Amino acid sequence: MSAVPRIVGTRLVQAVPLLLATVIVNFAIIHLAPGDPVTMMVGEGAVSADQMEALRLSLGLNNPLYIQFLDYLGSVLKGDLGTSYVYHQPVSEIIASRIPATLLLMGSTYVLSTVLGLAFGIIAALRPSSLQDRMLMTVAILGYSVPTFWLGFIALMVFAVELGWLPISGMVDSGLEPGSLGYWTSVLHHLVLPVAVLSLFYTGLIARLMRTSMLNSLRGDFIVTARAMGLSRWRIILRHAVPNAITPIVTVLGLQIGLMLSGAVLTETVFGWPGLGVLTVQAVAQRDYPLLLGMFLLTSVMVIIANVLTDLVYLAINPRLRGNG
Amino acid sequence: MNSLTSVSAGPEALLSVAGLTTELRTRKGTVHALHNVGFTVRPGEAIAIVGESGCGKSMTARSIMRVLPRPIDKVSGYIRFGGTDLLTLSDAAMGRIRGARIAMIFQDPMSHLDPLMRIGDQIAEVVRAHKKLAGGALQQAVREALTAAQIAEIDRVMSAYPHQLSGGLRQRALIAMALACEPQLLIADEPTTALDVTTQKQILQLLRQLVTERQMGLVLITHDLGVVANVCDRVYVMYAGQVIEHADVHDFFERPQHPYSQGLLASLKSLSEGNERLSSIPGVVPNLIAPPSGCRFRARCQHALDICAVQDPTIRLCHDNSRDAACWLVAGKGDGND
Ligand SMILES: Nc1ncnc2c1ncn2[C@@H]1O[C@H](COP(=O)(O)OP(=O)(O)O)[C@@H](O)[C@H]1O
Numbered sequence: 001m002s003a004v005p006r007i008v009g010t011r012l013v014q015a016v017p018l019l020l021a022t023v024i025v026n027f028a029i030i031h032l033a034p035g036d037p038v039t040m041m042v043g044e045g046a047v048s049a050d051q052m053e054a055l056r057l058s059l060g061l062n063n064p065l066y067i068q069f070l071d072y073l074g075s076v077l078k079g080d081l082g083t084s085y086v087y088h089q090p091v092s093e094i095i096a097s098r099i100p101a102t103l104l105l106m107g108s109t110y111v112l113s114t115v116l117g118l119a120f121g122i123i124a125a126l127r128p129s130s131l132q133d134r135m136l137m138t139v140a141i142l143g144y145s146v147p148t149f150w151l152g153f154i155a156l157m158v159f160a161v162e163l164g165w166l167p168i169s170g171m172v173d174s175g176l177e178p179g180s181l182g183y184w185t186s187v188l189h190h191l192v193l194p195v196a197v198l199s200l201f202y203t204g205l206i207a208r209l210m211r212t213s214m215l216n217s218l219r220g221d222f223i224v225t226a227r228a229m230g231l232s233r234w235r236i237i238l239r240h241a242v243p244n245a246i247t248p249i250v251t252v253l254g255l256q257i258g259l260m261l262s263g264a265v266l267t268e269t270v271f272g273w274p275g276l277g278v279l280t281v282q283a284v285a286q287r288d289y290p291l292l293l294g295m296f297l298l299t300s301v302m303v304i305i306a307n308v309l310t311d312l313v314y315l316a317i318n319p320r321l322r323g324n325g
Numbered sequence: 326m327n328s329l330t331s332v333s334a335g336p337e338a339l340l341s342v343a344g345l346t347t348e349l350r351t352r353k354g355t356v357h358a359l360h361n362v363g364f365t366v367r368p369g370e371a372i373a374i375v376g377e378s379g380c381g382k383s384m385t386a387r388s389i390m391r392v393l394p395r396p397i398d399k400v401s402g403y404i405r406f407g408g409t410d411l412l413t414l415s416d417a418a419m420g421r422i423r424g425a426r427i428a429m430i431f432q433d434p435m436s437h438l439d440p441l442m443r444i445g446d447q448i449a450e451v452v453r454a455h456k457k458l459a460g461g462a463l464q465q466a467v468r469e470a471l472t473a474a475q476i477a478e479i480d481r482v483m484s485a486y487p488h489q490l491s492g493g494l495r496q497r498a499l500i501a502m503a504l505a506c507e508p509q510l511l512i513a514d515e516p517t518t519a520l521d522v523t524t525q526k527q528i529l530q531l532l533r534q535l536v537t538e539r540q541m542g543l544v545l546i547t548h549d550l551g552v553v554a555n556v557c558d559r560v561y562v563m564y565a566g567q568v569i570e571h572a573d574v575h576d577f578f579e580r581p582q583h584p585y586s587q588g589l590l591a592s593l594k595s596l597s598e599g600n601e602r603l604s605s606i607p608g609v610v611p612n613l614i615a616p617p618s619g620c621r622f623r624a625r626c627q628h629a630l631d632i633c634a635v636q637d638p639t640i641r642l643c644h645d646n647s648r649d650a651a652c653w654l655v656a657g658k659g660d661g662n663d
Pocket residue numbers: 349351356358376377378379380381382383384385394395613
């Protein structure tokens with residue numbers, strides 16, 4: 001299966017321009033941003049003009065622009081994304097510390113909504129225009145057309161504030177020993193509402209896609225063959241119709257991974273989930289450029305990783321791409 | 326009705342169809358796809374169903390297999406196979422016949438094979454659906470099926486996906502699938518239309534050989550009369566959802582009786598004589614949502630009589646093994662001109 005390294009290689013080569021573009025845009029933003037980076041770093045009037053000049057020199061800010069760019073590129077490649085204006089910590093460390101929370105939220109949402117979305121799409125397509133189809137698709141359309149933050153607030157009001165069944169905000173109750181059973185139970189408890197609200201959106205989206213794709217697949221000539229050869233209904237559905245329906249939407253499913261970071265922004269804000277989304281909102285509000293640029297870069301990297309993963313899955317399930325070998 | 330009572334499905338008939346009427350539900354209305362279709366196939370016999378595209382050939386095949394493309398308003402008539410009327414069977418019982426005792430192959434083998442599954446697995450799946458075989462015995466059955474379809478590179482074909490094979494090999498793979506359970510009847514719906522001339526000849530030769538060697542019945546559906554002469558024993562001509570003439574191959578090519586058949590043969594002749602202009606019958610097949618009254622061929626017929634507008638000539642067509650044509654110009658049933 002020599003196609004695998006080739007395709008992954010191609011993807012990675014294609015990723016270089018995207019990453020480079022992100023770095024260039026980042027660099028441009030640093031230099032076009034209102035305000036002087038040194039002032040931003042140390043605060044207005046905190047140090048003397050001489051000290052400012054010394055700092056400027058030590059940061060290389062008096063060098064020609066292209067030298068500054070190469071320096072910046074070099075440090076990005078080393079994983080050094082600069083220091084946050086607000087937290088006064090390396091950006092890479094701040095981002096790394098928030099990744100697990102977002103990964104947990106987005107990962108659970110992704111798995112849940114993919115499984116449910118595919119299942120609902122299949123069930124709806126098996127009896128088009130039936131009651132089950134209409135009901136599922138109504139919920140699906142509502143799911144992805146109702147604004148997530150609005151739904152989030154309603155869900156919070158009902159289940160957290162009024163009924164008191166679920167926590168209002170955060171990821172875990174304080175005072176629990178990390179790693180203990182109680183800690184994880186609390187995390188699960190906090191996870192329910194944001195995952196449910198966010199999953200409704202993605203499940204609706206995937207269910208609609210899968211229904212269309214499944215209807216197409218069921219119309220395929222190979223389904224006629226399978227019927228004419230006397231295969232059972234369930235065998236035809238599960239072994240032939242479903243795989244052929246999933247193949248064309250794998251790309252879209254993969255794209256969702258890359259886009260999930262933007263979904264995280266609203267949900268995390270509504271539910272006070274301490275992940276990358278909240279971090280991004282804060283970085284914008286506080287004009288924390290290094291942190292914000294770090295997030296840009298992370299988003300690009302996520303998109304690239306999602307693309308490579310998508311290609312690998314696509315390759316695994318679609319023999320037509322593996323060439324004639 | 327004459328066409329129903331005059332059926333003489335001799336005890337030797339493998340399949341006998343009579344009065345087969347299929348109506349499909351569409352958004353624009355009911356499509357009267359088949360009306361009173363009848364024919365018989367004996368073991369070791371190949372019949373041809375010919376006619377222009379849209380005449381109901383595929384619909385006939387799919388009505389017999391009970392794999393119709395959309396919701397049906399009606400399927401009636403009589404499809405006798407192995408002592409039972411297939412139309413009265415439960416879905417489960419019909420499922421045991423499909424692929425095992427009656428198999429079907431199609432025009433476009435690429436789209437009719439699952440692109441995501443290896444050929445060997447697709448054949449094994451059919452075998453397993455009908456026989457309790459596993460492991461080595463299952464593999465053996467798959468190999469035998471591929472051998473029966475005269476495939477030389479069995480190992481390569483078994484592990485190949487459809488897109489990795491040539492058109493001819495794909496059709497052979499589909500034939501292997503159909504032969505895997507040694508059916509008594511094979512329905513081939515335009516099996517060579519998508520293939521080049523050389524491959525076409527080989528596949529037709531293979532089908533004829535299977536008929537002779539296995540005493541299998543073959544229904545060969547085609548719009549290409551050129552294919553019929555070398556492979557089939559008898560010919561049924563369909564027009565607008567009806568059988569309008571049947572005869573043995575020799576009689577049919579020598580003395581076609583129905584003006585439509587004569588038109589088909591004339592266009593075949595002009596084609597083989599290398600005429601630039603394809604002499605086809607002027608006009609088109611009528612819309613089957615509202616089929617014309619009387620003779621359905623009337624609008625294209627140069628000999629139409631008054632009666633043709635009011636009386637459907639197919640009502641007096643006999644469906645036994647002699648020859649007959651549903652045309653008011655043709656004298657009494659079964660006796661033709663001979
Ligand atoms: N899926 C379908 N839905 C509605 N009508 C159909 C469908 N398939 C075939 N028909 C109609 O049934 C008639 C017979 O078609 P078909 O059996 O496919 O013709 P043939 O195989 O002789 O070319 C045609 O009038 C066609 O319009």
